[in-house]
Amino acid sequence: xxxxxxxxxxxxxxxxxxxxxxxxxxxxxxxxxxxxxxxxxxxxxxxxxxxxxxxxxxxxxxxxxxxxxxxxxxxxxxxxxxxxxxxxxxxxxxxxxxxxxxxxxxxxxxxxxxxxxxxxxxxxxxxxxxxxxxxxxxxxxxxxxxxxxxxxxxxxxxxxxxxxxxxxxxxxxxxxxxxxxxxxxxxxxxxxxxxxxxxxxxxxxxxxxxxxxxxxxxxxxxxxxxxxxxxxxxxxxxxxxxxxxxxxxxxxxxxxxxxxxxxxxxxxxxxxxxxxxxxxxxxxxxxxxxxxxxxx
Amino acid sequence: xxxxxxxxxxxxxxxxxxxxxxxxxxxxxxxxxxxxxxxxxxxxxxxxxxxxxxxxxxxxxxxxxxxxxxxxxxxxxxxxxxxxxxxxxxxxxxx
Amino acid sequence: xxxxxxxxxxxxxxxxxxxxxxxxxxxxxxxxxxxxxxxxxxxxxxxxxxxxxxxxxxxxxxxxxxxxxxxxxxxxxxxxxxxxxxxxxxxxxxxxxxxxxxxxxxxxxxxxxxxxxxxxxxxxxxxxxxxxxxxxxxxxxxxxxxxxxxxxxxxxxxxxxxxxxxxxxxxxxxxxxxxxxxxxxxxxxxxxxxxxxxxxxxxxxxxxxxxxxxxxxxxxxxxxxxxxxxxxxxxxxxxxxxxxxxxxxxxxxxxxxxxxxxxxxxxxxxxxxxxxxxxxxxxxxxxxxxxxxxxxxxxxxxxxxxxxxxxxxxxxxxxxxxxxxxxxxxxxxxxxxxxxxxxxxxxxxxxxxxxxxxxxxxxxxxxxxxxxxxxxxxxxxxxxx
Ligand SMILES: Cc1ncc(C[n+]2csc(CCOP(=O)(O)OP(=O)(O)O)c2C)c(N)n1
Ligand code: SF4
Ligand code: SF4
Ligand code: SF4
Ligand SMILES: [Mg+2]
Numbered sequence: 001x002x003x004x005x006x007x008x009x010x011x012x013x014x015x016x017x018x019x020x021x022x023x024x025x026x027x028x029x030x031x032x033x034x035x036x037x038x039x040x041x042x043x044x045x046x047x048x049x050x051x052x053x054x055x056x057x058x059x060x061x062x063x064x065x066x067x068x069x070x071x072x073x074x075x076x077x078x079x080x081x082x083x084x085x086x087x088x089x090x091x092x093x094x095x096x097x098x099x100x101x102x103x104x105x106x107x108x109x110x111x112x113x114x115x116x117x118x119x120x121x122x123x124x125x126x127x128x129x130x131x132x133x134x135x136x137x138x139x140x141x142x143x144x145x146x147x148x149x150x151x152x153x154x155x156x157x158x159x160x161x162x163x164x165x166x167x168x169x170x171x172x173x174x175x176x177x178x179x180x181x182x183x184x185x186x187x188x189x190x191x192x193x194x195x196x197x198x199x200x201x202x203x204x205x206x207x208x209x210x211x212x213x214x215x216x217x218x219x220x221x222x223x224x225x226x227x228x229x230x231x232x233x234x235x236x237x238x239x240x241x242x243x244x245x246x247x248x249x250x251x252x253x254x255x256x257x258x259x260x261x262x263x264x265x266x267x268x269x270x271x272x273x274x275x276x277x278x279x280x281x282x283x284x285x286x287x288x289x290x291x292x293x294x295x296x
Numbered sequence: 297x298x299x300x301x302x303x304x305x306x307x308x309x310x311x312x313x314x315x316x317x318x319x320x321x322x323x324x325x326x327x328x329x330x331x332x333x334x335x336x337x338x339x340x341x342x343x344x345x346x347x348x349x350x351x352x353x354x355x356x357x358x359x360x361x362x363x364x365x366x367x368x369x370x371x372x373x374x375x376x377x378x379x380x381x382x383x384x385x386x387x388x389x390x391x
Numbered sequence: 392x393x394x395x396x397x398x399x400x401x402x403x404x405x406x407x408x409x410x411x412x413x414x415x416x417x418x419x420x421x422x423x424x425x426x427x428x429x430x431x432x433x434x435x436x437x438x439x440x441x442x443x444x445x446x447x448x449x450x451x452x453x454x455x456x457x458x459x460x461x462x463x464x465x466x467x468x469x470x471x472x473x474x475x476x477x478x479x480x481x482x483x484x485x486x487x488x489x490x491x492x493x494x495x496x497x498x499x500x501x502x503x504x505x506x507x508x509x510x511x512x513x514x515x516x517x518x519x520x521x522x523x524x525x526x527x528x529x530x531x532x533x534x535x536x537x538x539x540x541x542x543x544x545x546x547x548x549x550x551x552x553x554x555x556x557x558x559x560x561x562x563x564x565x566x567x568x569x570x571x572x573x574x575x576x577x578x579x580x581x582x583x584x585x586x587x588x589x590x591x592x593x594x595x596x597x598x599x600x601x602x603x604x605x606x607x608x609x610x611x612x613x614x615x616x617x618x619x620x621x622x623x624x625x626x627x628x629x630x631x632x633x634x635x636x637x638x639x640x641x642x643x644x645x646x647x648x649x650x651x652x653x654x655x656x657x658x659x660x661x662x663x664x665x666x667x668x669x670x671x672x673x674x675x676x677x678x679x680x681x682x683x684x685x686x687x688x689x690x691x692x693x694x695x696x697x698x699x700x701x702x703x704x705x706x707x708x709x710x711x712x713x714x715x716x717x718x719x720x721x722x723x724x725x726x727x728x729x730x731x732x733x734x735x736x737x738x739x740x741x742x743x744x745x746x747x748x749x750x751x752x753x754x755x756x757x758x759x760x761x762x763x764x765x766x767x768x769x770x771x772x773x774x775x776x
Binding site: 052053058068069072075076079084085096114115272 | 422425444453459462465466468473620622623626636
Binding site for chain 1: 324332367368369374376378
């Protein structure tokens with residue numbers, strides 16, 4: 001049998017064309033799952049053959065918020081919680097681009113929760129990736145609105161006793177047309193979900209459960225990120241299209257994953273155009289946004 | 297590669313074969329690739345990279361099926377696999 | 392560049408300051424407006440929502456002012472001239488991402504139609520008590536540009552000017568008007584499009600791969616990079632280098648903050664716009680801005696009738712503060728009096744610049760209405776004693 005044949009192609013990581021290699025290695029800890037989620041997005045972008053010049057990525061603040069800085073795309077690292085409204089402005093100004101929001105659970109559903117529900121309500125054509133590590137990682141592991149009951153954090157040292165959010169339920173009931181949840185372990189399904197979300201017109205929301213090894217795992221004595229990946233392996237149940245009231249996450253128990261919502265609904269801009277067309281008739285020039293020139 | 301019966305199209309079948317590349321200096325020794333390689337191709341080595349992590353080594357070079365799982369699951373963009381072409385004949389003769 | 396005829400409602404109109412400001416924005420080419428209703432600024436949003444659908448703009452009533460400010464930055468980075476308006480409580484919320492706009496060096500215009508504060512204060516009545524918030528309201532060290540119109544006509548003109556300054560200096564620009572000017576209806580003459588000069592955004596002429604978003608050279612304002620054209624650039628609210636990449640150390644901080652400050656300070660002469668009457672040879676100068684400068688006029692006239700050699704300065708730009716001119720004049724006059732609808736905010740700057748060379752005084756006011764000219768007159772008489 002043959003030993004490895006030298007491939008004709010240059011030996012660079014296939015994702016180097018989508019990553020900012022001058023900024024790698026990234027800041028994330030060993031066994032943190034964030035890099036895996038980035039690879040899934042990079043792969044999805046690559047495989048969907050979308051024009052990378054026409055993709056913008058917006059992040060808020062947090063460990064996850066650093067993603068925008070590592071993607072070789074037009075990228076915007078904004079303020080804590082405001083990635084979605086910033087991205088919304090970008091999208092409305094430039095509907096010709098696909099605008100992606102990539103941020104953390106605290107960023108998107110705590111401080112930015114209002115923006116999440118309203119932008120989903122409008123069904124703006126944005127793709128939102130929410131990495132749920134059950135914690136505020138960047139600031140040292142404080143309790144989040146996603147922390148499961150009894151899980152410990154630096155500000156819930158005796159355990160969290162507040163009800164956490166059920167993110168797919170929140171996104172779907174606010175109006176998202178595509179809602180899925182996967183973990184960093186479900187790398188192929190996650191990539192597929194990203195591809196579907198990229199192609200979806202309207203507000204898509206993908207929750208990605210990912211290990212925060214340094215803070216969540218350690219504080220709760222759950223081992224390393226690898227142990228969390230093994231936990232996902234043993235405890236995830238795939239239930240496509242299931243009743244979203246069932247997808248709550250309890251501490252160290254079953255996690256329901258899958259594609260929960262995939263429906264068609266006119267987008268924010270579709271609705272404006274339709275409404276104004278009815279009012280103004282043929283005089284109305286459908287809004288298509290700017291072309292990068294002022295005063296379009 | 298073993299088959300429970302010889303496929304009819306064995307002469308056309310290509311079992312993909314991969315060549316794993318490890319960017320040792322980028323690796324943070326998380327072990328994801330080792331754990332999830334379906335073919336047990338990898339193992340964490342005893343050696344240290346300059347950051348003090350143990351990067352993986354290939355222990356079964358012929359077994360890699362170029363499934364890219366290591367590449368996709370690696371959080372540090374430190375491992376990737378390239379397809380090695382023209383191995384179908386050998387696969388056929390081995391079966 | 393000149394304004395586009397289809398954007399300009401050429402002619403004579405009766406408009407209040409808020410409507411005039413909306414027309415100024417449209418004439419300047421603004422095509423994205425994200426805002427949240429708040430008295431006494433709402434008429435700007437209402438007029439924009441009425442006008443935009445027919446001219447290819449998008450008005451969005453956002454979920455709050457945090458989102459409004461973030462959205463106009465997103466839209467501006469998308470290449471579309473963008474604007475919001477608000478008043479006191481909303482201005483407080485906008486301070487968060489106003490800082491992001493400063494840090495990202497993103498052009499946009501924000502109008503604060505000031506009402507009485509603190510907190511919910513006097514929703515329907517005037518104030519000028521957000522002036523220091525305009526100067527320092529977002530955290531960190533930076534310079535701002537703030538304009539203060541004194542009439543609907545000027546609300547129209549200064550809104551265009553604000554867009555021009557924001558593009559020229561690549562930063563958010565504030566219009567610090569007030570309830571009186573916002574709601575006062577006067578004749579507004581909108582010139583023809585070819586009489587309106589616009590500053591258009593300067594984009595890099597370098598090719599993708601060769602250009603960075605912040606090519607600071609200490610002299611000119613670095614051009615922006617357009618989205619969607621393959622530049623694949625990064626910008627962040629973190630301290631960053633020329634590439635827009637975060638760099639977390641004191642050296643990078645010095646370079647970054649220095650740029651934000653220097654671009655305004657070094658161009659202060661270009662940015663500052665004052666109107667002066669009878670300041671040469673004056674013994675007393677009355678300074679003010681916005682509505683207060685109009686209210687001061689009868690008091691000044693009365694003092695002049697008494698034989699007092701009195702001049703007036705109206706600050707059209709309040710920030711950056713006209714330091715040089717005030718220092719110069721303070722050495723020549725006996726007293727300087729600030730008239731403003733607060734208890735001495737911009738006065739502090741005037742007093743600092745006078746640096747003991749002359750007497751200074753403020754005619755303070757808690758807001759809710761304008762000064763009585765007599766109160767101003769009394770202070771003038773006091774300082775000449
Ligand atoms: C207005 C504001 N409040 C607080 C912070 C501090 N802060 C930074 S990141 C963060 C939490 C991030 O949590 P999450 O979004 O879950 O991201 P992770 O780090 O877990 O990926 C907080 C509270 C901030 N930057 N800005
Ligand atoms: S603190 Fe947690 S989320 Fe942040 S990089 Fe480390 S492991 Fe990842
Ligand atoms: S490509 Fe697949 S088989 Fe080959 S080393 Fe990676 S995980 Fe193992
Ligand atoms: S997955 Fe990547 S970082 Fe982790 S051990 Fe393998 S090569 Fe190293
Ligand atoms: Mg988190």
